[in-house]
Amino acid sequence: MNTMEFWSPVxxxxxxxxxxxxxxxxxxxWAVWRMTIRKFPGLTVIETVFMLPLVLPPTVVxxxxxxxxxRRSWxxxxxxxxxxMPIVFTWGAAVIAAAVVAFPLAYQTIKTGFTSIDRDLLAVGRSMGASEFQLLRFVTLPLARRSLMTALILAFTRSLGEFGATLMLAGNIPGRTQTLPTAIYIAVDTNDLNTAWLWAGLMVLMSxxxxxxxxxxxERE
Known part of the structure; x- marks a missing residue:
């Protein structure tokens, strides 16, 4: 395997x-903001749907x-x-698959940060005429910055490790849609364990x- 073939999936x-x-x-x-500013019928059902990619087998997702x-869908x-050009079997399809699987982790982490904010602060802001978007921008997001940072990193690392949904939607085309998890799978399947170790080591190190x-x-905050 040459250098280009090694670094391409990375x-x-x-x-x-x-x-x-x-x-x-x-x-x-956006989803957490819409779900927390106002209660409405069916909220629990919608949030349960949001969490499904976290528990469903990746192949089902x-x-x-x-x-x-x-190509048969509208x-x-x-x-x-x-x-x-079609969506499937492109690197954009890999982005869609990874984003869908990473969304529940980001949602739950951000929701924890948003709900931990003192409701009285938001009530004071509303009484002073602030809109919901202004409250989000100037109050909620700054106070929830720790949860936001954690959510972003978790979303990235979960996307980095996505395998099953990516393989179904984007395939495993070397140089086009082959990501590290699919490349490791092929390397192990072809008994190229040295390359598999190197790729796995890179993923572990980055994460x-x-x-x-x-x-x-x-800890510094």
Missing amino acids: ILSLRVSVLAGIVAFVCAI GFLLLVIFG VGQVFEMFFH FLLLLCTRVAA
């Missing part, structure tokens, strides 16, 4: 994980995403009509450093 995994982590993080902030974004057909930074930052 670079692609980092690109996919960064984008998927950001997507999951932003969507989780991947299959459902394939049904939603496949979403896939509209996308292909405008961009002249460890990110989680360590989170712990250190939390």
Whole structure:
């Protein structure tokens, strides 16, 4: 294996994980904000749906995403009509799969941070005429910064390790959609254990450093 073949899944995994982590993080902030500013019927059901990717087998999540974004679905057909290419079996599909699987972790972490904020502070802000978005921007987000940082790192690391849903939706095309988890699987399957060890070591090191930074930052606050 040459140098390019070794680093290709590493670079692609980092690109996919960064984008998927950001997507999951932003969507989780919006979802938690909408779920916490006002109670409504069906809230528990919706939150349960949000948590499903955390407990379902990754292959089931991947299959459902394939049904939603496949070339036979209206979403896939509209996308292909405008961009002249399918969603499936692209690195963008890997981003979608990783973001969906990472979303529950980001959601639950951010919700913990948001609900820990003193409700009286928000009530005072409302009494002074602040809108819900202003409260989010100037009160909730700054006070929940520790949870936000943790959520972003968890979303990134979960995206980095996503395998089953990514394999179903994006496939395993070397140089195009092959991420580190799928590359490790193929390396082990072909008995290339030295390369598998190197890739696995990189994943463990990156995840460890990110989680360590989170712990250190939390202890300093």
